[in-house]
Amino acid sequence: MAGQPRRRLAPEVRRAQLISVAEDVFVRLGYQGTAVEDIAAAAGVTRTLIYKYFADKDEIYLECLRAARAELDAAVVTAAGGAQTPEDQLRAGFGAYFLFVRDRGSAWDVLFGGGAAIAGRVAEAAGRHRYETAEVIAGLVRAAAPGLDEESASAYAHAISGAGEQAAKWWRHHPEVTAETMVERMMDALWTGLERIAERNG
Template sequence: MAEQPRRRLAPEVRRAQLIAVARDVFVEHGYQGAAVEDIAAAAGVTRTLIYKYFADKDEIYLECLRAARTELDEAVVSAAGTMTTPEDQLRAGFGAYFRFVRDSGTAWDVLFGGGAAVAGRVADSAAHHRYDTAEVIGGLIRSAVPRLDAELASSYAHAISGAAEQAAKWWRRHPDVSAEDMVERMMDALWTGLERVAERNA
């Protein structure tokens, strides 16, 4: 029986597959330790095919980061969007965030937790994605408190985003603490001030 020819994947499907494989490679080897050859080997393709879709390792990493950020943003917006009060929205958003950290594990370390030791163009782009994620939170705040000034909402959102990221880094060192406990700790630390903001702008 003649061997069946290998089915060629659509470009968008192949690209998504390579990003998923690359994420696992970065998790295993770290950003500095991973090479394009490692990604090609893990995907069962040639280096030439990798370079058909990506210019270099930096671009592959940035695509992994972009995909993960999109997943995180969508999870937070989806969770918060089901709630009607600012307090419940904040708690639901934190819940989605810490579940993402818990379920992503070491992938979060590499992509968000500073474990990648990135610099230059990659670091600049990572900072840009971090800024955009905070602005997503700002949109949720403005939705919950429509009368709040947009600039104020943005500044509060960046404070929340930074606090959540640092709390997640701490949590990765203290895995005995539950995601639910982390949510309540963040609420204890942040909700009192935000509650007053919501009341003043109701």
């Protein structure tokens, strides 16, 4: 009701709210087109409150990226963890990945797909996040091929991650293709080699 004081949110709740709002603003305006004022206006707060939680726009963007990467990583690991064979694990992981791209497409463009013109420390941090996601995949590769050394598992995982990212960029230009088709295309491209690796190092 009018005249009632605004309810004060716990710091962790407010921070999560601001990250969620900021992602929507970055999607709508792009990284370069977004200012802290835009995020504050969308959240219904002052710039001063934004700066209480974040040093600048770059930090807000990186928090959005970190949260989205964590969401994607968890979805892939959960999906793969529910499958029995290495082949099914890979297919389930790709399935979770492409569902994320489909359902969060605009956010994927800005945060992962090069839709944001980022540079400097933001680009460096984004690269670190990308590396960490590939290392999550490395864990799945090692689970499928327990005898594989860690260096090889990491190298294969980064190849898979790069292929998935490029395939997703292509798919964003071809929305008529189904997620299921993208999964099967990735399996066709990658499974034969990984199957041999798993057989040799199982």
